[in-house]
Amino acid sequence: MDLLLDLLNSRPLVDGVERDVLRDPASARRWAREHGGDGGPEELTVLRDARDALTRVARGGADPGVALAPLLDGVHRTPEFTDGRLTWRTVSPPHARLAVEAVLAWAAVEEELPGRLRPCANDACRLFLLDRSRANRARWCSMAVCGNRAKARRHYERTR
Ligand SMILES: [Zn+2]
Structure with a gap:
């Protein structure tokens, strides 16, 4: 894998x-x-x-x-x-x-793990992730990088 x-x-x-x-x-x-x-x-x-x-x-x-x-x-x-x-x-x-x-x-x-290999939800990222979690809701290749970036962007848009 x-x-x-x-x-x-x-x-x-x-x-x-x-x-x-x-x-x-x-x-x-x-x-x-x-x-x-x-x-x-x-x-x-x-x-x-x-x-x-x-x-x-x-x-x-x-x-x-x-x-x-x-x-x-x-x-x-x-x-x-x-x-x-x-x-x-x-x-x-x-x-x-x-x-x-x-x-x-x-x-x-x-x-x-059908459907668990997918592209990162960040459009500016080209990486793939393999979601092994029970919830099957992982969207980012890495929470630390793409996940936080998306969160920060949503926060910025909400508070503007
Ligand atoms: Zn990513």
Whole structure:
């Protein structure tokens, strides 16, 4: 799940300017390695494609079956016995492994927490949040940043 959110949120706006962690090769390589990848150029290309597709899907602007299917090319599962237990191992082309993990994490969220992955309600923010609360009313990527900013704005409008 962290990989999915980290990937979706790797292109934040900082003071209105996009800071894309995956654009600069050195920082992209570092990001991929921190998330268990090899940081090779092929992997980074697939990761950027996966981010674009997942962003469109998470904003409701693309059909998952169309946008995400190409990322699963050549992916399959094989059965394995571990200590007498049957498990399934996902096998993907090595450079696509991280991107595939992100797509599978998205599928797990859709299954287990449907509707809980959403864009931050602050229009000037590009981040996504995953609401795990019982009330399901989280609107901001971060209460400390976007939540307080919205509160301050409402307060200012009320008292003007
Ligand atoms: Zn936000």
